[in-house]
Amino acid sequence: MVREAALTEEVKTKLETITGADLLMDALERENVEVVFGYPGGAVLPIYDKIYDAKFLHVLPRHEQGGIHAAEGYARISGKPGVVIATSGPGATNIVTGLADAMMDSLPIVAFTGQVATSVIGSDAFQEADILGITTPITKYNFQIRQLEDIPRVIKEAFYIATTGRPGPVLIDIPKDIASTITERPEEAEMDLPGYQPTLKPNRLQIRKLSDAVGAAQKPVILAGAGILHSKGATELLQYVEKTKIPVVHTLLGLGGFPSDHPLFIGMGGMHGCYTANMALSQCDLLINIGARFDDRLTGNLEHFAPNAKVAHIDIDPAEIGKNVPTVIPIVADAKAALLALLQEECNEPAHSEWMETLKQWSAAHPFHYDQASPKLKPQRVMELLYENTKGEAIVTTDVGQHQMWAAQYYRFKHADRWVTSGGLGTMGFGLPSSIGAQIADPDSCVLAIVGDAGFQMSTQELAVIQEMNLPIKIAIFNNQSLGMVRQWQEFFYESRFSHSKIPVQPDFVKLAEAYDIKGYSITTEEEAERVLAEVLHTREPVLLDFRVDADENVFPMIAPGKGIHEMVGVKE
């Protein structure tokens, strides 16, 4: 009898006492986390012991950087925060590039890092890194857990900060001892963020001002950035454009926010944007920026950017307004909220038939172009084939370089949230792992990972994850045996002195795929490309396609650094 009582007592305490790691698991469940991209190590062992029984999917990348890029791809496609776990020291420093990338492109990421035990923090203990110090400038916010009972509140705050306002990465550093300390279940946590209040609703007066400006404009243009996508405002953008008949230019990251088959879509602007889009930005009299940040790769030399335009800027981040371009109608708001307000406001259509005619003529005369008669396999042609064979419905992730620009030019997105690319940081190695996250977020869609031969080799190891999970990703390597974009700049600006930009010695990518038990094809001609694509794009297994494209091809048009947006070279005459 006595013994039995003691036993139940023991079971009871076991039920009621939990550890810091349990609090973390509870919090992840409360935040409805479905998938975690994580890599174990000493400092996170107490957490991994709990993950052993976790309900969410845990994906083990083969490098922490791959893990965080996968989380970014997941976040971009699902609209939910991407969750990452890394151990202390090297695990934590391996996610630094991804944090910086997510910061630049405003992606919601919550990253957990292990830390050495509280008692030895600051003593250069084994695998200690000052990850708070390292990541302060490249996270929206970061925390270190100092007290066990703070875990629920901090995690709640972290998810809130990462996903509200202008989204961004948040890091939580958890000392190992705190993760394994036993505690009692605390009460429901309340957030305590008196200094964090993002503005969401637009100022009515400014909405009125913008509506008046639209009625008075003769050469209006909308510049639509990724803010449209982050705010889930693509439908509202379409409605607003149909109401006002203002033509739309997209930024690189905004692609898909407005359907590219719509007659009012002009194209992408910027360094490798199309002629019409850049000329429209240059010559407009009213520029309505919705959720873009006037990045220098878009504007070119600021002196020549939209010199005659009245600029209206809608941005959820007040610090972006007026940062680069003087703005007369500032609207601090969530893009969707601002569009809804604009839709309710009375507004005359601009008298812009002449402008529309000009734009139409430009588009007809100066489309993207390449040498279609060339006997070589042209990368632009491959991109067209990828587009045609997926009917423009695929999710496309890219790496960084020429292939990225060709993808942006030739893959004409019809829908929002189908495009994953590293814009602000321009991170090579992003394309393959981000496709993993994208496919997990949307298991039924066709995912194309469009990568360069060099960037692919920065993340090759993630093939293991693709094979292990049998993710039906189609990996298209644009193999020009070079760091193509670097080679292009050297050709134009450094007298063709190709310093370390050619990599003739490559692994056999097909054999490499086969080593991971993934099917691979090497493709050297257009006919081969057509045949193989028709055969493999619809299969439910991963495939690697090694496209041997013309190694000397360049991306056009191009605005040289320091030049104005209207000073494009390589425009079709």
Added chain:
Amino acid sequence: MKRIISLLVLNKPGVLNRITNLFSKRNYNIESISVGLSEQEGMSRITCVIYVESEQQSEQITKQLNKQVDILKVTDITNQAVVARELALIKVQSNPHTRNEIYSLIEPFRASVIDVSKDSLVIQITGESEKIEAFLELIKPYGIKEIARTGTTAFPRGTQRQSQQKHNFSIV
């Protein structure tokens, strides 16, 4: 252009680091930062004196500071009627011949001598930075051995004169 920015911040570990980090990340030029507890529990007041090239840049700084999660309030008080004070400790060389002369300089500045040794004096002076500069200029010929300055700390006066031009940098 010199600007004085007053911040009300949460008194948490790492907050000062976040602020100096922001300044260096954005390439802003700080002259001084002074930190201390405020009248509200759990909050500190920070006064930054910075140099900017344009109104646009100072607006940008204010906005970037405002985005910080741990900062509750950002006020550019440069153009307001403010009380701004700095404290400096100055160790000057002195000998029996110069000591009286130095004392006579101290008086009109309402500075005080807080330590005397055989060959030096330590002077404490408070006031606006310009006053401290002027005093240092006068005392320099005697030979300054060491200076420690706190940097400006400031806040707006209780009553703002009507004529005073006010700047409000929040744009909505």
